[in-house]
Amino acid sequence: xxxxxxxxxxxxxxxxxxxxxxxxxxxxxxxxxxxxxxxxxxxxxxxxxxxxxxxxxxxxxxxxxxxxxxxxxxxxxxxxxxxxxxxxxxxxxxxxxxxxxxxxxxxxxxxxxxxxxxxxxxxxxxxxxxxxxxxxxxxxxxxxxxxxxxxxxxxxxxxxxxxxxxxxxxxxxxxxxxxxxxxxxxxxxxxxxxxxxxxxxxxxxxxxxxxxxxxxxxxxxxxxxxxxxxxxxxxxxxxxxxxxxxxxxxxxxxxxxxxxxxxxxxxxxxxxxxxxxxxxxxxxxxxxxxxxxxxxxxxxxxxxxxxxxxxxxxxxxxxxxxxxxxxxxxxxxxxxxxxxxxxxxxxxxxxxxxxxxxxxxxxxxxxxxxxxx
Amino acid sequence: xxxxxxxxxxxxxxxxxxxxxxxxxxxxxxxxxxxxxxxxxxxxxxxxxxxxxxxxxxxxxxxxxxxxxxxxxxxxxxxxxxxxxxxxxxxxxxxxxxxxxxxxxxxxxxxxxxxxxxxxxxxxxxxxxxxxxxxxxxxxxxxxxxxxxxxxxxxxxxxxxxxxxxxxxxxxxxxxxxxxxxxxxxxxxxxxxxxxxxxxxxxxxxxxxxxxxxxx
Numbered sequence: 328x329x330x331x332x333x334x335x336x337x338x339x340x341x342x343x344x345x346x347x348x349x350x351x352x353x354x355x356x357x358x359x360x361x362x363x364x365x366x367x368x369x370x371x372x373x374x375x376x377x378x379x380x381x382x383x384x385x386x387x388x389x390x391x392x393x394x395x396x397x398x399x400x401x402x403x404x405x406x407x408x409x410x411x412x413x414x415x416x417x418x419x420x421x422x423x424x425x426x427x428x429x430x431x432x433x434x435x436x437x438x439x440x441x442x443x444x445x446x447x448x449x450x451x452x453x454x455x456x457x458x459x460x461x462x463x464x465x466x467x468x469x470x471x472x473x474x475x476x477x478x479x480x481x482x483x484x485x486x487x488x489x490x491x492x493x494x495x496x497x498x499x500x501x502x503x504x505x506x507x508x509x510x511x512x513x514x515x516x517x518x519x520x521x522x523x524x525x526x527x528x529x530x531x532x533x534x535x536x537x538x539x540x541x542x543x544x545x546x547x548x549x550x551x552x553x554x555x556x557x558x559x560x561x562x563x564x565x566x567x568x569x570x571x572x573x574x575x576x577x578x579x580x581x582x583x584x585x586x587x588x589x590x591x592x593x594x595x596x597x598x599x600x601x602x603x604x605x606x607x608x609x610x611x612x613x614x615x616x617x618x619x620x621x622x623x624x625x626x627x628x629x630x631x632x633x634x635x636x637x638x639x640x641x642x643x644x645x646x647x648x649x650x651x652x653x654x655x656x657x658x659x660x661x662x663x664x665x666x667x668x669x670x671x672x673x674x675x676x677x678x679x680x681x682x683x684x685x686x687x688x689x690x691x692x693x694x695x696x697x698x699x700x
Numbered sequence: 701x702x703x704x705x706x707x708x709x710x711x712x713x714x715x716x717x718x719x720x721x722x723x724x725x726x727x728x729x730x731x732x733x734x735x736x737x738x739x740x741x742x743x744x745x746x747x748x749x750x751x752x753x754x755x756x757x758x759x760x761x762x763x764x765x766x767x768x769x770x771x772x773x774x775x776x777x778x779x780x781x782x783x784x785x786x787x788x789x790x791x792x793x794x795x796x797x798x799x800x801x802x803x804x805x806x807x808x809x810x811x812x813x814x815x816x817x818x819x820x821x822x823x824x825x826x827x828x829x830x831x832x833x834x835x836x837x838x839x840x841x842x843x844x845x846x847x848x849x850x851x852x853x854x855x856x857x858x859x860x861x862x863x864x865x866x867x868x869x870x871x872x873x874x875x876x877x878x879x880x881x882x883x884x885x886x887x888x889x890x891x892x893x894x895x896x897x898x899x900x901x902x903x904x905x906x907x908x909x910x911x912x913x914x915x916x
Contacts, residue, residue, distance in 0.1 A: 419909075430819070459909045
């Protein structure tokens, strides 16, 4: 647990970077500091390991005032990941990862064995060990950065814009992996970002910082979206917060209904008979997994005798009871048939739901009743 | 060309060559030892950087012969003491190396410096193990230039009687005898080329990572 008590950072000249900050970072959770540039979020992060020294107030890590520990010892016990990875260009990947164990005086063999283990953990092949950072892509460098931070198995990790320097596709996959890793490791993590979407995706808690180093709101992502504390937070989360808030509502009790179905190789005449006056029929495979939508109103339907896979249009993203309503709604909006397709754990078709039905269901729910922190 | 003169004076030529190398290399080593802390301070306190560059520029603009002659008066050595040459060339080498050292240290990316601190390097260890190694390509570029420049500058010392291979030039000119001049020239050039190659070799061994980015 990390606790900020009335923490202020004032620079010579009077600039206040962090102003009377009170904040608790719970153990085993990801707490995201988010806000515009110059709001003190990075400064606050760097106060924790004393990369920057605070002016007044105190920071407790597991009950101990950080200033009561020598800075170097404190830092070696806290993992640190920075934008661009902060890797040492003159050292191989394996030595980069083993840096903190070396500093702690582990013997070289043990340190390297640990580093190898971590490379594997972050999904890098062992063949990368002997490479230099310049020979890796941005995303790979970032993984090495995470592996390095984990090397001495610190209970706390500080991450300063760790995914900002890579392209959106790589970023999304790094974020997914990061969440998976955190599920295994359960570290106490403080992550700084300027990207509210990233904050909402990654954070168990989100601390929104406003200009002048003030804390505007500390809450769960769902509550930040549902109940912004003030206009500043509302502006930051953006106009489509209602839609994004659906990420935190599951499709658990969403009613679905059957639609006409067919199978590959079935006769098109039968398929048309099944839909009666409608246009779309869902093709399923032998295990009732959805394959695609067939438009039976197509003019060339008369010339085709059987249902072919080439004629099918994509079902898009399917959903289960655990999926978010955002996924369900997006599935319906993106579907040619206007239906989002539900499946069970084995991927077999359970029923479909239209855009209008999703909206109706949402309207009937009291979605703001998310538990406060 | 009188080959027999070369044969008869082999021992003397060898001594001059060794002395030349000594006069050229020792100041480079001493100059580097001066330039490292000064360059470091100029990076640590950026306000020192411009005056430091200006000072090193002024120092380097003093004509070498003048410096060789003035120096004994200032530091109280004998006019014919080789230490004058060593000190004068050390001043030049130091002045020339401060900039590459400072630029090299400044080339260390901010995120690298920050993460080294945040990971738990002590200040001195961070400088020695992270910042200095990353600055090496700049430092070596400076070393190559300074070493070659020094090898040619040592010859000027011959005008005050201490010049290694330069003494072959003064000897040849005084006697209107071309062989020592040619020998001196060939050996100076060879010495410069070999010294440069040795430095490049050392650099390759010390900075294998610097080529890694390009070979991938």
